[in-house]
Amino acid sequence: MNHNINPSKKIHNIQDAIELSRKRLPRLVFDFIDGASGDDKLAEINSAALDQIRLEPKVFRNVENRNLTKKIFNFQFDYPFGFAPMGMTNLSWPEADKMIARESAYLNVPTCVSMASSTTLEDMYSFSEGHSWMQIYIFQSEEFIMELLKRAQNIGYKVLILTVDVPILSRRARDDRNGFGYPFKIGPKQFFDFALHPRWSLTTLLKGAPKPMNYVTSKSGEKVFRRKESRGATDWETLKRIRNAWKDKLIIKGVMNTEDAIKIKEAGADAIQVSNHGGRQLDSATAAINALPLIRKAVGDSFPLIFDSGIRSGSDILRALALGADFAMFGRPLMYAIGADGARGLRRIINLIKEELSTNLGLVGLTDINEVDKKIIAEKIFKDLNY
Numbered sequence: 001m002n003h004n005i006n007p008s009k010k011i012h013n014i015q016d017a018i019e020l021s022r023k024r025l026p027r028l029v030f031d032f033i034d035g036a037s038g039d040d041k042l043a044e045i046n047s048a049a050l051d052q053i054r055l056e057p058k059v060f061r062n063v064e065n066r067n068l069t070k071k072i073f074n075f076q077f078d079y080p081f082g083f084a085p086m087g088m089t090n091l092s093w094p095e096a097d098k099m100i101a102r103e104s105a106y107l108n109v110p111t112c113v114s115m116a117s118s119t120t121l122e123d124m125y126s127f128s129e130g131h132s133w134m135q136i137y138i139f140q141s142e143e144f145i146m147e148l149l150k151r152a153q154n155i156g157y158k159v160l161i162l163t164v165d166v167p168i169l170s171r172r173a174r175d176d177r178n179g180f181g182y183p184f185k186i187g188p189k190q191f192f193d194f195a196l197h198p199r200w201s202l203t204t205l206l207k208g209a210p211k212p213m214n215y216v217t218s219k220s221g222e223k224v225f226r227r228k229e230s231r232g233a234t235d236w237e238t239l240k241r242i243r244n245a246w247k248d249k250l251i252i253k254g255v256m257n258t259e260d261a262i263k264i265k266e267a268g269a270d271a272i273q274v275s276n277h278g279g280r281q282l283d284s285a286t287a288a289i290n291a292l293p294l295i296r297k298a299v300g301d302s303f304p305l306i307f308d309s310g311i312r313s314g315s316d317i318l319r320a321l322a323l324g325a326d327f328a329m330f331g332r333p334l335m336y337a338i339g340a341d342g343a344r345g346l347r348r349i350i351n352l353i354k355e356e357l358s359t360n361l362g363l364v365g366l367t368d369i370n371e372v373d374k375k376i377i378a379e380k381i382f383k384d385l386n387y
């Protein structure tokens with residue numbers, strides 16, 4: 001048997017990467033990535049709702065040359081997608097953060113650095129060659145947040161993402177079942193799980209367990225990441241303080257309600273990220289894609305909207321753009337790809353998505369991603385959905 005076979009050769013779509021990473025990663029790690037909150041259904045509902053939106057092939061359009069470049073704020077990117085913030089990414093494989101950052105530099109797309117990332121803001125900015133956006137939650141201490149903002153500004157970060165859909169951390173049954181928590185506790189169950197996945201365990205052992213590096217390197221004394229601490233005291237006044245403290249672009253992430261969207265726009269945010277946190281927060285929420293056209297209508301045509309939650313393919317990006325997004329973000333697909341085959345797996349999945357995006361743009365009869373609008377949706381569905 002050849003053990004050196006390149007696993008990426010077995011990846012032909014996202015499902016292949018999911019299955020490969022399921023095999024390679026300890027169950028505790030795979031479930032942390034794959035899991036959703038409560039009844040564990042919303043992540044699937046997000047993707048199923050995207051699938052329901054069918055597009056319409058159009059012919060005789062001369063689609064030989066196609067443009068995928070997209071501008072958001074004053075940045076010109078090569079593709080209309082970026083990488084969503086994810087904490088503790090290095091759990092999927094040592095140096096996963098670095099792989100994601102490097103891929104974003106290679107592609108000329110943004111990568112969002114979670115405040116709970118396992119690599120410092122400084123290193124991520126350097127690995128991504130300046131393609132990093134910074135993401136924060138408001139919790140533990142506002143002093144620490146303000147220190148992070150100053151730190152980010154000094155490094156050169158131009159975009160801040162304030163995630164607002166985790167005022168309280170939701171329960172994830174799979175994590176509880178597996179005894180997943182932070183800091184990691186390794187009892188017999190976890191030991192057995194790790195022993196069954198020696199490649200992951202040995203590499204992780206060699207590189208050391210991932211740490212929340214922005215905390216470890218903090219000067220304010222806030223050196224411990226208390227994942228379960230309440231973030232519930234955040235309110236509209238908090239938004240004002242953050243808006244005052246951060247002069248560059250500010251994105252509010254995790255918005256699903258039209259009234260909230262209007263208020264956030266009025267409060268001076270520069271963009272909204274429509275998202276239900278990949279189904280990891282309010283389990284009974286609607287699919288994120290259902291909220292997107294309503295929020296687009298509420299905020300008007302020109303206000304920047306970013307979308308995430310359930311995007312798994314090039315077609316999904318087209319669907320999100322058709323329903324009002326300016327830009328799409330991937331979460332779990334990056335982790336599945338890295339779990340399946342590290343940086344090579346990531347490159348493979350992104351190549352498949354890029355290719356599908358370009359092909360399907362042509363198949364719906366367009367040559368420029370900036371021309372995508374609701375007219376690419378199959379007419380009957382379009383009417384049924386009342387968009």
Ligand SMILES: Cc1cc2nc3c(=O)[nH]c(=O)nc-3n(C[C@H](O)[C@H](O)[C@H](O)COP(=O)(O)O)c2cc1C
Pocket residue numbers: 032033034043046084085086087114115116135163253275276277278279308309310311329330331332333335
């Ligand atoms: C393992 C994991 C960690 C995450 N950590 C964060 C985080 O630190 N900050 C944040 O704003 N969102 C976080 N998210 C949510 C993602 O940014 C994004 O909203 C979601 O994954 C998108 O859905 P998708 O996974 O279906 O693409 C996390 C998601 C996952 C899967």
